[in-house]
Amino acid sequence: MSKKLKVTAVAGSTSRPSRTLTLVEEIAERLGKHLPIELKLIELGELGPDLGASLNYDSIKPAVRKAIDDIESADVLIFATPVYRGSYTGLLKHLFDLVHYESLIDVPVLLAATGGSLRHSLVIEHQLRPMFSFFQSLTLPVGVYAIESEFTNYKISNEALDKRIDLAIERALPFLKHRELATPEAAEATAKLVASAS
Helix, strand or coil, rough: EEEEEEEEEEEECCCCCCCHHHHHHHHHHHHHCCCCCEEEEEHHHHHHHHHHCCCCCCCCCCHHHHHHHHHHHCCCCEEEEECCCCHHHHHHHHHCCCCCCCCCCEEEEEEEEEEHHHHHCCCCHHHHHHHHHHHEEEEEHHCCCHHHEEEEEEEEEHHHHHHHHHHHHHHHHHHHHHHHHHHHHHHHHHHHHHHHHH
């Protein structure tokens, strides 16, 4: 038996409803159909005023501190941003400026982004992967980029997007399954086996 993977999903939109939030929730839901997960959802819009007032480590507001803790303790991170001027949002970057630079080493990160058109479709490769390269994270093989016309009333309504999400999950699973955490009982039993064999 295994514990649930701690999945922290970050939706980098400051508005609600939000196509970025819809995409994040859909990715998390489909991941949960394959692996037992405990989901923590961070909506940037809810943190906005507190995040803007958290100018350094000494002034971090409680809600922002909780979000940072959820990010730093995640077994898996889902990171999604709307594209503004060819990149992720400034407020979202500020949040990750406050995340400890060693806290995400080897943590798998599934990247996603939403934009108005296909002209920004390479944002995942040119902007998001480099940011998480700094954190020495494991960015998962397939990211998900979605455009405005693939949603209807903030719901996914495009078969091609559905398939891209499924492909991203499929390609992510081999990197995630071994991260299912053993229960304390299982860990103790393994330790006893190791001790008896030595």
